[in-house]
Amino acid sequence: MSTEDTHYDWSAFWQGTTGVFSLAGLVMCASFLGFGALVRGMGFEVWPAVVTTAVIWALPGQVVLLTLVTEGAGLLATALAVSFTAVRLLPMVTLVLAKSALPGTGRTPLYFLAHFIAVTLWVLTEQKVVQMERARRLPWLTGLGCCLMLVMLGMNVAGYYLTGVLPLVVAAALAFMSPCFFFISLFMNARARADYFAIAAGTALIPLCMRLVPDYDLAVAGFVGGTVAYFAGRAARRPI
């Protein structure tokens, strides 16, 4: 490790902000426009769309929260339901930070960046960030995260007021771009056999888990599927 690797190079923060102009940024715009429209359809004012995005920064959780509020669910039940959707963030935060944080530096930047980490930053870490100098990685991601959030707050407002302008089928197609991008990204980022096994295992297990453990379906499918894939990948690495 060189001596430069003891301090973050914060000049990369500004380069990170330009990462908004990317395929990832574009599909996120479609999703957050859609979320703004959805919030209006639920009968809320515009501010809950904006505040949930700023405070939660994970669309499935945001949708679950506002849906439960409209149904009059209690605070604890709502918190639990939202929390179940957020379990997936744990491995993503760990993986992103393991590849971007400098050992021996303060924790504050880690806890700050963690708030912005969801599927998109994880995907981009695997695609782009691992090729950067270590000291530039965390600042780059922080810049991108901050800028993405600012843009998406604007998209929420735009989506809220543009509801009904788009033909329904176009709106539906736009809403489905994020899952498509994520699914394709899994294949893009797959390097080892274990990664393909993990895609297959998650895909195969989720219909079963939705039926058997509907509240924990993603966590169970991910944990069981990922574990099976990991060991299958290990077996494939070592020829018998």
Place this chain on the structure above:
Amino acid sequence: MSDDDLHLLMAIFVAGGLATYIWRAMGVYAAQKLSPDGELLRWLSCVATAIVAALCIKLAIAPPDILKETLLATRLGAYGAGIAVYYALSNAPAGVGAAFATILIMEELVRPLL
């Protein structure tokens, strides 16, 4: 601000923000304990990959409201076309574009024929 607004704001911060950030904070904690190239991280990467694959398939078979009107074949077809075009051209934007086009074609052209 009305009482209802205050309740909603509190729900967003506590039941939304806090309930979500707890998992991120645990992720930060775990990142400091694990060695960057260790086997545990490989395993975690498999888990994250399986979760995202599961999330994508779940969104296709039990879609949110805006997608309820589309056919299951449309949604699965979008994934299939996206991945096929991504591999054929080694280009992710082309894959996403193909998925978008598949939804429009399936819903506007194929569906009326069914």
